[in-house]
Amino acid sequence: LDIPMDxxxxxxxxxxxxxxxxxxxxxxxAFGISIWLIVQFTPTKTRxxxxxxxxxSNGNPASSEGIEDKLVxxxxxxxxxxxxxxxxxIFYGSQTGTAKRFARGLAEAITSLNLPVEVISMGDYxxxxxxxxxxxxxxxxxxxxxxxxxxxxxxxxxWFCKWLEEAVNDFRFGKxxxxxxxxxxFGLGNSVYVDHYNTVGxxxxxxxxxxxxxxxxxxAEGDCNVAQSKHGxxxxxxxxxxxxxxxxxxxxxxxxxxCSGKCKKGKCKxxxxxxxxxxxxxxxxxxxxxxxAEELFETSSEEEADAEEAGGTNSVIDVEDLGNVMSHMKKAxxxxxxxxxxxxxxxxxxxxEKREMITPSLRxxxxxxxxxxxxxxxxxxxxxxxxxxxxxxxxxxxxxxYGIESHRCMEATPSLACANKCVFCWRHHTNPVxxxxxxxxxxxxxxxxEAIENHQNMIKQFRGVSGVKADRFEEAMTAxxxxxxxxxxxxxxxxxxxxxxxxxxxxxxxxxVTNAQFPDEIRNLEPVTQxxxxxxxxxxESLKRIDRPLFRDFWQRFLDSxxxxxxxxxxxxxxxxxxxxxxxxxxxxxxxxxxxGKPDFIEVKGVTYCGESSASNLTxxxxxxxxxxxxxxxxxxxxxxxxxxxxxxxxxxCLLIAHKKFKVNGEWCTWINYGRFQxxxxxxxRSGGSKTFTAADYAARTPRWALFGSRERGFDPLDIRYQRKxxxxxISGC
Numbered sequence: 218l219d220i221p222m223d224x225x226x227x228x229x230x231x232x233x234x235x236x237x238x239x240x241x242x243x244x245x246x247a248f249g250i251s252i253w254l255i256v257q258f259t260p261t262k263t264r265x266x267x268x269x270x271x272x273x274s275n276g277n278p279a280s281s282e283g284i285e286d287k288l289v290x291x292x293x294x295x296x297x298x299x300x301x302x303x304x305x306x307i308f309y310g311s312q313t314g315t316a317k318r319f320a321r322g323l324a325e326a327i328t329s330l331n332l333p334v335e336v337i338s339m340g341d342y343x344x345x346x347x348x349x350x351x352x353x354x355x356x357x358x359x360x361x362x363x364x365x366x367x368x369x370x371x372x373x374x375x376w377f378c379k380w381l382e383e384a385v386n387d388f389r390f391g392k393x394x395x396x397x398x399x400x401x402x403f404g405l406g407n408s409v410y411v412d413h414y415n416t417v418g419x420x421x422x423x424x425x426x427x428x429x430x431x432x433x434x435x436x437a438e439g440d441c442n443v444a445q446s447k448h449g450x451x452x453x454x455x456x457x458x459x460x461x462x463x464x465x466x467x468x469x470x471x472x473x474x475x476c477s478g479k480c481k482k483g484k485c486k487x488x489x490x491x492x493x494x495x496x497x498x499x500x501x502x503x504x505x506x507x508x509x510a511e512e513l514f515e516t517s518s519e520e521e522a523d524a525e526e527a528g529g530t531n532s533v534i535d536v537e538d539l540g541n542v543m544s545h546m547k548k549a550x551x552x553x554x555x556x557x558x559x560x561x562x563x564x565x566x567x568x569x570e571k572r573e574m575i576t577p578s579l580r581x582x583x584x585x586x587x588x589x590x591x592x593x594x595x596x597x598x599x600x601x602x603x604x605x606x607x608x609x610x611x612x613x614x615x616x617x618x619y620g621i622e623s624h625r626c627m628e629a630t631p632s633l634a635c636a637n638k639c640v641f642c643w644r645h646h647t648n649p650v651x652x653x654x655x656x657x658x659x660x661x662x663x664x665x666x667e668a669i670e671n672h673q674n675m676i677k678q679f680r681g682v683s684g685v686k687a688d689r690f691e692e693a694m695t696a697x698x699x700x701x702x703x704x705x706x707x708x709x710x711x712x713x714x715x716x717x718x719x720x721x722x723x724x725x726x727x728x729x730v731t732n733a734q735f736p737d738e739i740r741n742l743e744p745v746t747q748x749x750x751x752x753x754x755x756x757x758e759s760l761k762r763i764d765r766p767l768f769r770d771f772w773q774r775f776l777d778s779x780x781x782x783x784x785x786x787x788x789x790x791x792x793x794x795x796x797x798x799x800x801x802x803x804x805x806x807x808x809x810x811x812x813x814g815k816p817d818f819i820e821v822k823g824v825t826y827c828g829e830s831s832a833s834n835l836t837x838x839x840x841x842x843x844x845x846x847x848x849x850x851x852x853x854x855x856x857x858x859x860x861x862x863x864x865x866x867x868x869x870x871c872l873l874i875a876h877k878k879f880k881v882n883g884e885w886c887t888w889i890n891y892g893r894f895q896x897x898x899x900x901x902x903r904s905g906g907s908k909t910f911t912a913a914d915y916a917a918r919t920p921r922w923a924l925f926g927s928r929e930r931g932f933d934p935l936d937i938r939y940q941r942k943x944x945x946x947x948i949s950g951c
Contacts, residue, residue, distance in 0.1 A: 302470045303355035304333035308342065310362040310374025310417070316405055319361050319455050326463055332470070340373030343683045344380045346939075352397035357433060357466065360421055363405040368413030376682040378417065381424045386586055387601070396429035401465075403458050405451060407441040414438075434465050574634060574649055574656040583633075589671035592659035594710075597629040597668045598703055599675040607676075607693060608684040610939045614866035615700070615728065617923045617931040618820070618873045619747065620888035624689045625697040627672045627725070631664050631710040636734045638765040639753065652767050654711055661716035665723070672696055696723075697891070702730035702749070709735065714743045721898050726891050730792065734768055736777035740784065744901060744910075746894055747788040750778060750814065753796075755806030763796060779814035788889075788912040791816040795823050795841050795849060804849075808856035817879065817912050818887065819860065821850045823870035843870050850874060863887050864923050866931035868938070873925075879916060885924060888917040 235242065305327050309320040320336045327334040339362075351358055365371045370378040384390045402425075404418020415438045422436040439454035440446040448454050574594035575583075588596045602613035602623040612623035634649045634656070676693045679685050699720050701707040708731045710716065720727050726746040731739065733750045742748070754760035757772040768774055782789050791814065793807070811819065823841040841849075847865075850872045854862050863875035863885045879886050894915040900908050922929040932938050 299472065300355055301472045302332065302357055302466065304335070305357050305359060305466070306351070307334065307336045307359045307361065308339050308377075309336070309360075310339045310371045310377070312363055312365050312371040312373075315451070316361045316363050316371075319403070319405075320359075322455075323359065323361070323459055323462075326459060327466070330463070330467065330470075332466075338373055339377040340681075341683070342377065344377055344384075346684075348398070349394065352395055356399075357469065358398060358400040359462070360400065360402045360418075360425075361405065362402070362417045362421055364407075364410075364413060364415050364417040368410075368416035370417045372681075374417065375678065378421065379678060381421065381428075383587060385424045385427045390428070392427070393429040395425060396431075398425070398430040399433050399469075400425055400430050401432065401434050401462055402436040403455065403462075404436065404438045405441070406438060408445040409442050414440075433469065434462065437461075571655065571657045574632075579649070589675065591664055591667045591671065593657050594633055594659060595629070595631045595664045595668065596633055596703060597627060597671045597675075599672070600626065600628045600700070602626075603628075603676075603693070604679070605939075606936070607679055607686065607689050608682075609686050609689070609936050610684075611868065611932055611936040614820075614822075614869040614871045614873075614931070615698075616933065617866040618818075618864045618887055620891075620917060620919075621698045621726070621728075622692070624693045625695065626700055627668065627696040627698065628700045628703045629668045629672075630701060630703040630705050630707050631661070631713065631716050632707055633705040634709060635704070635706045635732065636709070636767050637706075637732050638767070639732075639763060650767060651709075654709055658711060661712045661719055665716065665719045669696060669723075696725055698726045698728065700728045700730075702728065706732055706735070708738045708742065713738070714741070717743055717745055718902070721895065721902075724895055726889070726894060731778070732764065732766075733778035734766060734771060734774045736774060736781045739778055739781040742785075744787045744898055746889065746891075747790060748782065748785060749790045749792050749820075750782050750816075751794070752779075752791045752807070752810060753794050755803040755810055759803065776813065779810060783813070783815040786909055786911045788818070789814070789816045791819045793819060793821045795821065795846060804853055804856060807853055811857050811860070817876050818863075819853075819874040821846060821853070821872050821874065841870075843867055846870055846872060862925045864919065864931060865925045865927075868932060878913065881916075885919040886916040887919045887923075890915045890917040 305324075307320045307323055307327075309316040311317040311320075317338070324334045324336050362374055363371050369375070384394060402418050402422040404415040404422075406413075406415035406418070408414045418436060418438060422432070426432065437454070437458040439451040439458070441451045443450050446454055448457050575590055580590055583590060583596065588598050590596045600613070600623070602611075602616075603626060606612045606616070606622070606624035612621070613626075615621045615626075616623045632654075634651050634654075636650065636652050638650060673694055673696075676690070679690060679693075707713060707729055713729075717727050717729070728747050728749070729742075729745045730749040730751065733752065739748075739750075751764075754763050760766070760772065760775060764771075766774075791811065823843070823846045850862055854860055854874055857874075860874045860876055861880070862872060863879070864873040864887060865871075873887065875885065875887050897910040897914055901910065921927055922934050923931055
């Protein structure tokens, strides 16, 4: 091909020029792409909604004015409007009908805005099943709640309030469980009752906020006391609030961002303050509000706004972590529970008088966490598995492994004190510690009586709750099992033998857990249904790092405790808690400990993450997956030839290794014949201890669904497994 020289020269000159100016060309291209991206992805703000002539609104939640919109410039292109509010759900808790009447009136007003609305009695609603769905529904939830006698919720709202309070204090839910839920609260009360005025409304508002739900406006309070009502009557208070709410709702429908919920006289804070509060709100899961912020929730709406503008803090309360609680209360007079324990007792302790284990500050903290405290050193608490089985949603791993009825199990302790400070302590060390009993001592008869009464009172709260099975509710009123594993070290209690005997006299089986630091007490312990020893590590170094024991001779005590366990004739269990990257690589050492203590069973369970704590640096990365726990158990079983894997409870991330003596004629017998145990232990008592019995004497056959490798993976087929909404990873534990 013959190309003229002048053409070639021109072409080469152009190429050289492009190369020399390439950076300018690149910049121009990048600028053009940036402009294109901005045009494509920036929402058009010059649109307004126009209803076509003759066209009727069908109530589509995307718009309260119509279903189509046009561009201002007259373009015929129709685009769908983003749905900002899908609808409104109005929850009411009423005793005399006032809140219900208000709910219906509000619903009529919302209907006039062409928005879907649903009126729901709290008594007919199951928050455990449904409330988390509102985080993504784009609904606005309104709570109209009355405060009844002594500051308690109405009967219809009792379960909702109890569930919400427990969700706040339960690390398994997480502090962002309701993030995305938008809500408003109107409380109904009577200011004549000064101490309990609108307590329920304030609590619901606080609990929702602590779970990261977003207020669309400040809580309002109606007052039945006409002398103190801001508008002359509770009806007028409600009408004034309703007008503000409807205005706020319309603003949300237009796509305006919600305020932080700290409004004053109808005016929202500046965006800067809103952003600051949201940032603090999201990062405050492990912090505690200081005195001013705590008081925010106990003031009226205008007082809240004043406090906010004055600079109140916005952290989320975490009552599970009392270490963080105390360290962040900068204006408190005492630094932490341990310090307050000493100071509060020192002032009132007379010469030679033993102090009480539970101090006022400790009592307040543990009560917030749901404990029912007994006397000066004991407590009882309702296990979540008790609630689960009451509703037919399955039992705990002890139901799968040993056949207990979880809804009839009482979780208690006669000693809140402990000799260890384990890194995975599910109470974050809110309980006192010590190496010997140095406190006042309550009698075991009183402890058991009050434990049973408190347990029954907690069960009674489930009467009429949605989903609770009537037959199980009646059965639950009579405790059949007692798990002495709530918190602390039960075996420290000097009268532990009398307490255990009293349990058996009430036909209550005993499951006692000890941390393997009291070998003499283990040797002297009377027969219990099942005795556990926590084996959290297999070497001296790892035990010190994980359990952080107080005894200097902790390792020798640990070994002596295992030797004492081997002398027991009744059922014995090693309890292994796997902490990823801490104790999962010590298989041979674990096998040696099994040979030392000769337990009947070995429970292996993945550690339960209890949230952030100043007392521990564990994270979710330390929680092993169930498959990892299974692999560890299989490798351990290969090293101990007298044992095999028997059972599995996938939901608790737990497996059971059993001694082969419990495999009779090819069938596992890990379950317990509780009636037979009671007969044997009573014969033992009557003979003065001369007539003994062994673990094999009260063994029962294990059902197939509980066995390792079964299709059910340890879940009782008589129940229905419930998966919590928006839950990424199961860290439920037991």
